[in-house]
Amino acid sequence: ARSHNHSPVEPLLPEDGIAAICIGLGRQVATGGKCLRYSPGQPHRIHQFHNNESTLDTSQRTFFAIPMGQESGSVHPSEEENLLKLGLKEAEQDGCLTLVGSTYITSDDRIVDSVKIDGGPRIVTFAPILKHGRFPLSEILHHVLTSCENYIGSPVEIEFAVSIDSSGSKRFAILQVRPMMDGSVDIDVDLEEVDKDKAICICSQSLGNGVIEDVRDIVYVHPERLNRMHTADLTSEIEAIDATLRQESRPYVLIGPGRWGSSDPSLGIPVQWEQIMGSRAIVEAPMADIHVEPSQGTHFFQNIITFNIGYLTIGPEDFLDWDWLDSHEASTESGPLRHVRLESSLKVILDSRDSEAIITK
Structure with missing residues (x-):
């Protein structure tokens, strides 16, 4: 997530920030895979999902995970070879799709913000969190980004994670904070x-x-x-x-x-x-x-x-x-x-x- 958004589409503002979120490991974002990009300062305005077709085309369909049950075996030089790449069916079976998933009802061409109904494929929209407040992710991100920027005195970017244990307890963790490494940030066109x-x-x-x-x-x-x-x-x-x-x-x-x-x-x-x-x-x-x-x-x-x-x-x-x-x-x-x-x-x-x-x- 970044405290300054270089591409704010009205009515978004640069200071609303920009975050890229996904289920599974952050490699999905780091490698340019499908994820959700939105502004924590205005979480209800998701331009990426401006219609159903765009939502279906750009939403995440697979995710990376660590094979925790594998106790032995060689470690591959390639990071990705050590990971599992799974589909949303596995995420739903594990229960982690509940907080981030929606269902596309094919017969009506509409999206329902729940995975507890049938009628079509699951899609990752983060609607239960961003629209219905099941977890205050946007509020946390906006607060952390603003506070860090004010403390450092320049725009920042952070890496973060949210974990959910078997009891449903949720935990937000900051993995890294650094100044935005963008040499062009001070460009001023008159x-x-x-x-x-x-x-x-x-x-x-x-x-x-x-x-x-x-x-x-x-x-x-x-x-x-x-x-x-x-x-x-x-x-x-x-x-x-x-x-x-x-x-x-x-x-x-x-x-x-x-x-x-x-x-x-x-x-x-x-x-x-x-x-x-x-x-x-x-x-x-x-x-x-x-x-x-x-x-x-x-x-x-x-x-x-x-x-x-x-x-x-x-x-x-x-x-x-x-x-x-x-x-x-x-x-x-x-x-x-x-x-x-x-x-x-x-x-x-x-x-x-x-x-x-x-x-x-």
Whole structure:
């Protein structure tokens, strides 16, 4: 858990913090496995679970455990080889799913915050804790993070564990406390001082923190040339460009109108994360003919946090240099979609304190 959240989606605030929680050993989080990320300061706003489909896609399905009954045998050099990787069926049989589990009722397409009913698969939502207060995890985390930050004088990150014994007694333990090891935490972007001639994009609403460098590719969809009724036609072409760039180890900036990953193709490009996973920064620009409420990255929230992807939303007062983009020869072009390879690298600068960002030439 961290006391400062670099990617707060409104109405979350940076000081609400960010926590990654799972059942089983913390290796699930450390290795980038599926877990739940939320802000302890506002535990009821879980953007990762913004709809049932997202909940099913991003919730934890397996967990790591230590084989406590194994009294002999060799110790493997690989940490993971010494552990068990189990499914939720084992967690339910052991009784540890009660505090963290829900049930997806397939016949009604709804989620019930209990594992004491039948009707569908179990999913890990932590709803009994976060929504129904079965254990004050968020209150403890928020208090510990705030207290440690105030004592140290800078943002902190902690590792923690919660154990539940056979009698149901619960125990919260702090395993480690350290200052947030983020050299870019003090980045401050002053939009009024930015030279537009040196910028491709100036944005007053962004997620992420730090500097993303060595980006020489831009994949973009021009809103003026886009037919909103045919956005789905672009997904396979974007996927092909993404696959090529990933194979070449070339990260890129992805720019397009409306909501990336929208379930309604008329409101954005309905890509899946697997089709754009090579991007290092994603930009949502306004549609040409209608106003679309920005997604602020909620469709890919888990991936944005996990892989530290910059997410920029262009507002009415912001700047995006479409003419500069169009002035470059395209490596790939299909209707409104263009892939541009640049001779010099771009720099994406993200300021999490003010949620501001710029992309410089």
